[in-house]
Amino acid sequence: MAIKIGLEIHCRLNTKSKLFCSCSTNSQEKEPNKETCPICLGLPGYKPLLNKSAVEYLIKMGLAFNCNISEESYFSRKTYFYPDMSKNFQITQYEIPIATNGNIHINDNEIRIKRIHLEEDPARIVYANGSISTTKYVLIDYNRAGAPLAELVTEPDIKSPKEARLLLEKISSVLDYLGIYDPSKEASIRVDANISSDGERVEIKNITGFENVEKALSYEEIRQKGMSRMNKKIERETRHFDETTKMTTAMRKKEYEEDYGYIFDPDLPLINIDKNWVEKIKSSMPELPEKRAQRMATQYSIDQYDANVIVYTGRDFADFFESCIKKLNKPKEISKWMINYLLKSLNWRSERISNSKVTVDRFIEFIELIDNNTITERFGKELIKEFVDSGDSPKGLVGKISTQTKPLNEVINNIIIENPKAFDEFKLGKKEALQFLIGKVLNATGKRSDPKEIVNILNSMLEK
Ligand SMILES: [Zn+2]
Numbered sequence: 001m002a003i004k005i006g007l008e009i010h011c012r013l014n015t016k017s018k019l020f021c022s023c024s025t026n027s028q029e030k031e032p033n034k035e036t037c038p039i040c041l042g043l044p045g046y047k048p049l050l051n052k053s054a055v056e057y058l059i060k061m062g063l064a065f066n067c068n069i070s071e072e073s074y075f076s077r078k079t080y081f082y083p084d085m086s087k088n089f090q091i092t093q094y095e096i097p098i099a100t101n102g103n104i105h106i107n108d109n110e111i112r113i114k115r116i117h118l119e120e121d122p123a124r125i126v127y128a129n130g131s132i133s134t135t136k137y138v139l140i141d142y143n144r145a146g147a148p149l150a151e152l153v154t155e156p157d158i159k160s161p162k163e164a165r166l167l168l169e170k171i172s173s174v175l176d177y178l179g180i181y182d183p184s185k186e187a188s189i190r191v192d193a194n195i196s197s198d199g200e201r202v203e204i205k206n207i208t209g210f211e212n213v214e215k216a217l218s219y220e221e222i223r224q225k226g227m228s229r230m231n232k233k234i235e236r237e238t239r240h241f242d243e244t245t246k247m248t249t250a251m252r253k254k255e256y257e258e259d260y261g262y263i264f265d266p267d268l269p270l271i272n273i274d275k276n277w278v279e280k281i282k283s284s285m286p287e288l289p290e291k292r293a294q295r296m297a298t299q300y301s302i303d304q305y306d307a308n309v310i311v312y313t314g315r316d317f318a319d320f321f322e323s324c325i326k327k328l329n330k331p332k333e334i335s336k337w338m339i340n341y342l343l344k345s346l347n348w349r350s351e352r353i354s355n356s357k358v359t360v361d362r363f364i365e366f367i368e369l370i371d372n373n374t375i376t377e378r379f380g381k382e383l384i385k386e387f388v389d390s391g392d393s394p395k396g397l398v399g400k401i402s403t404q405t406k407p408l409n410e411v412i413n414n415i416i417i418e419n420p421k422a423f424d425e426f427k428l429g430k431k432e433a434l435q436f437l438i439g440k441v442l443n444a445t446g447k448r449s450d451p452k453e454i455v456n457i458l459n460s461m462l463e464k
Contacts, residue, residue: 077089
């Protein structure tokens with residue numbers, strides 16, 4: 001029994017101001033409810049004004065995913081009663097979205113995109129002392145209310161939970177390249193996923209995190225298969241994914257789209273999308289990840305796999321790589337050190353290259369130290385951690401680390417003096433004692449020494 005998955009993906013666009021007012025979208029650090037005005041609070045009598053850059057961002061997104069761009073589009077009110085939307089309707093697009101009929105390829109599977117439209121983000125609900133099912137009351141923060149969201153709706157063409165995750169990663173990467181969203185911000189992408197095996201469609205609402213989407217869908221796949229094995233009917237319903245238990249639970253019977261009573265929003269004018277405008281946007285678009293990875297593999301003669309890692313790590317990472325090559329034409333060496341060691345150190349610090357202390361010039365200085373054999377690769381692997389931590393000149397760091405390091409003989413001598421019993425046992429040929437001493441030396445040298453060398457020195461000391 002094959003499963004079918006469709007996703008509704010809400011991407012937070014990184015325009016400077018909100019979709020219908022001039023409040024800033026950058027309110028993460030702000031006190032709750034500080035970045036608000038009568039428009040995004042939904043007070044009566046205040047009219048929304050459309051932010052043109054949000055429309056431009058959406059057109060970019062539509063073009064990147066091979067969509068048709070509508071010549072005309074407009075906004076509607078989606079009526080619902082919930083504390084996160086104080087005016088009791090959300091301004092969204094229903095009848096004519098800005099972009100329609102696109103596609104995204106994941107390996108050999110074409111996933112059709114039904115539509116991409118603009119809408120305002122509701123406020124953020126905080127469940128006090130618990131989760132959605134256990135909380136006694138909720139708190140509401142309107143800082144997020146009115147931020148522009150692009151909602152991308154796919155046809156149910158996705159064949160597995162894993163493929164859903166790959167799709168999200170691809171979309172995230174394309175948006176990053178377009179520069180229209182911030183992948184490092186919490187909840188930049190939120191997903192409603194629907195899945196059906198052969199009964200009714202089940203929707204899982206509001207999942208954050210690509211890994212969670214995969215987990216929620218996998219759980220649901222197993223649950224639905226179990227139900228049909230027991231000849232139980234799968235109900236059309238909305239479920240909630242619990243991030244702690246990794247399970248989904250029933251929330252409510254599914255409403256149908258029409259239940260929302262969409263009406264045309266009379267406060268906002270028709271959006272005219274001129275062909276010249278679209279052409280202008282198209283010509284300003286950067287090279288997108290798939291093409292860039294192919295070009296880089298050919299141009300620099302690096303493995304396609306390595307080119308993919310560099311490109312899909314982020315636009316800033318790929319830009320960094322190409323800037324390095326302009327200064328030092330050693331693509332293989334640079335890609336090796338970037339992928340295997342630089343990226344690891346950045347990930348360990350949860351940093352992106354663009355907000356780290358690492359600069360192109362200093363990284364080149366580092367590569368040259370290895371390239372002209374000033375330092376060994378082994379030492380390079382240690383050095384790069386300190387380099388990413390401090391951003392200091394690698395040459396300077398080499399000097400600093402070497403003066404901190406005592407000769408290995410001296411370190412081992414000290415350890416023998418401190419652990420005479422272990423040394424006696426080592427003399428009698430006890431393996432545990434040898435392991436113990438090696439461990440002590442490794443700790444004392446910050447794991448910078450070679451165990452073989454330690455054994456050699458210890459053996460030479462036996463002879464004394
Ligand atoms: Zn506002």
